[in-house]
Amino acid sequence: MDRVEELARKNAAVIFTKSSCCMCHSIKTLFYDLGASPAIHELDKDARGREMEWALRRIGCNPSVPAVFVGGKFVGSAKDVITSHVDGSLKQMLIAARAIWF
Template identity: 55%
Template sequence: MEKVMRLATEKGVVIFTKSSCCMCYAVNILFQDIGVYPVIHEIDKDPEGKEMEKAITKLGCNAPVPAVFIGGRLVGSTNEVMSLHLRGSLIPLLRPYRF
């Protein structure tokens, strides 16, 4: 869990993904369309990936990937991100991190 939290707080927007996950790709593209370029950590390419996946689940993420952190805080996975976006709440959260 320590590694996940350290990586999650190193930049404003961090997404933990798997390289073959289409929903991870979709969330990343959504953020880029908004003007935010998140730090991506592909846990399937990390030797500690299985432990990281367990830690993300323990933190409360419904699905282990994509796990989106904004400002060091876990926002959630695809459903939570899309719900925030549809309610108009995602862009205000991302405003400080836009280019």
């Protein structure tokens, strides 16, 4: 859990993914389209990936990826991120965290 929290705090936007996950790809593309450059941590390519995946599940991320943090705070998985994007709050979170500028 400490590793996940540490990585989430290091950048304005952080996405935990798996390289074979199509929803992970979609969420990364959404962030890039909004002008953000999130830190991407692919759990299937990290030696401690399994441990981080369990930590993400413990904080309520189910499925475990994609798991999105903005400004060090857990936003949620794909459904939560898409909901936030549709209602406009994702862009505001990214601006507040200085992940994008307008």
